[in-house]
Amino acid sequence: MAIAQPTSTFALPGADAADRRAALRRRELRRIGTGLLFVSPWLVGALVFQVYPVFASLYYSFHSTTMLKSGTFVGFENYRLLMSDDLFWTSLGNTLYYLGASVLLGTVAALALAMLLNQRLRGMAVYRVVFYVPTIVPLVAVSVIWVWFLHPQYGVLNYVLDLVGLPSPGWFADPAWAMPGLVIVSLWGLGNAMVIYLAGLQDIPVELYEAAALDGASGWERMKSITVPLLTPVILFNVIIGLIHGFQYFVPPYVITGGGPADATLVYSLYLYDTAFQYFKMGYASAMAWVLFVIILIVTGVLLRTSGRWVFYQGGTR
Numbered sequence: 001m002a003i004a005q006p007t008s009t010f011a012l013p014g015a016d017a018a019d020r021r022a023a024l025r026r027r028e029l030r031r032i033g034t035g036l037l038f039v040s041p042w043l044v045g046a047l048v049f050q051v052y053p054v055f056a057s058l059y060y061s062f063h064s065t066t067m068l069k070s071g072t073f074v075g076f077e078n079y080r081l082l083m084s085d086d087l088f089w090t091s092l093g094n095t096l097y098y099l100g101a102s103v104l105l106g107t108v109a110a111l112a113l114a115m116l117l118n119q120r121l122r123g124m125a126v127y128r129v130v131f132y133v134p135t136i137v138p139l140v141a142v143s144v145i146w147v148w149f150l151h152p153q154y155g156v157l158n159y160v161l162d163l164v165g166l167p168s169p170g171w172f173a174d175p176a177w178a179m180p181g182l183v184i185v186s187l188w189g190l191g192n193a194m195v196i197y198l199a200g201l202q203d204i205p206v207e208l209y210e211a212a213a214l215d216g217a218s219g220w221e222r223m224k225s226i227t228v229p230l231l232t233p234v235i236l237f238n239v240i241i242g243l244i245h246g247f248q249y250f251v252p253p254y255v256i257t258g259g260g261p262a263d264a265t266l267v268y269s270l271y272l273y274d275t276a277f278q279y280f281k282m283g284y285a286s287a288m289a290w291v292l293f294v295i296i297l298i299v300t301g302v303l304l305r306t307s308g309r310w311v312f313y314q315g316g317t318r
Contacts, residue, residue, distance in 0.1 A: 061287040067280035078287035088288070090263055091271035097179055098267060099246040102186040106242060107235065110190045114197035115227075128198070135191030143255035146185045147172070172257050175264035182265055185252050193238045200234035201227070232311040240300055247296050268292060 036043070061078055064071035082088050117128050134142070149156050150171040158168035169177040204227065212222045250269040253259060259266035259274070272292070276285035 057286040057289055060283045061290050063283045065283035065286075067277075067282055071283055074283070078284050079291070081284065082287060082291060087263070087266065087271055091266050091268045094179065094264070094266055095247060095249065095268040098182060098186075098249060099243060101180070101183045102246055103239060103242045105183065106187060106190060106193065107239060109187055110193035110238070111197050111231070111235070113190060114194050114201055115223075117194070117198055118201045128195075131194060132191035135189050139189075139251040140255055142188055143185070143252045146181075146188070146252070147256055150181050150184070172265075173261060175262045178257055178261060178264045182249075182252055182256070185256070186249075193242070196234055196238055197231065200231050204230050229312045233313060236303065236307050236311050240303055243299055243303075244296055247292060247299075 060071075062073060062075060064074050064077075113131060117124060117131065148154070150158075152158060152168065152170045152173050155171070158171075161168045169180075171177050171181040208226050208230075209222055212226060217225065248269050249267050250273065253265045253267050253270050254273070257265040259270050268288075269292075272285050272288045275281050275288060
């Protein structure tokens with residue numbers, strides 16, 4: 001007679017741990033899948049409208065592609081033609097002219113405005129809002145306003161200049177004054193930089209100013225020795241952002257001057273747009289876009305590389 005052996009219910013010690021790990025992995029995969037499902041509209045949009053155009057433009061920059069035909073592979077021919085294109089150099093020179101003036105004046109004006117709005121005065125919040133509101137006005141509307149404000153005959157600014165006996169420039173009708181007019185227009189949008197400078201000013205410890213005042217430092221000395229050095233990280237950030245935006249400056253010259261008069265305001269982005277959508281040279285325009293990308297990359301890299309010489313932090317390090 002066979003004796004039945006009792007069945008063992010004993011489980012190996014690692015079996016439960018392995019099951020728990022597997023369950024945790026499945027749960028984590030479900031969470032990732034749910035998250036990807038919710039962000040899938042953004043992912044699809046980024047792939048279609050951002051990632052694909054970047055690689056497509058790089059592909060087209062080596063082809064003689066136009067709006068009407070696919071073209072053939074031409075290697076670096078588009079880039080070689082750029083180097084002998086007079087309008088390319090004119091647009092690049094106009095862009096550098098605009099950058100040099102707008103970034104310098106914009107930095108000084110935004111910093112000065114932030115210092116004024118950092119005072120402890122009644123109703124200061126209202127003044128801050130007033131100076132920031134122009135930033136959120138659409139650029140097309142701003143451009144149309146400035147066309148009338150700087151009109152050679154009927155503009156408000158020229159009317160004021162006539163009243164005080166000063167000569168009234170032709171502004172956007174004069175090649176010598178068209179680009180300075182665009183620089184003035186750029187000062188309209190100082191709100192973003194102003195807010196960032198204001199945040200940087202409020203982050204500076206008050207004790208430093210108090211100690212400097214006890215040592216007899218004047219207001220100018222406190223600004224030169226405390227405010228500006230401790231704001232250099234913020235200045236670096238705003239200068240880089242201003243340069244990147246300046247290289248892509250497009251809407252005001254497109255709306256106000258269309259690149260004229262006599263190509264005086266033909267900035268790089270406007271020439272790129274005309275090449276692609278008026279002359280339909282998509283391959284050539286793609287090469288221009290990648291040259292612009294390389295220029296922005298080099299300028300930003302040089303700024304970051306040299307920032308250690310003039311950017312200071314509160315800990316005293318560079």
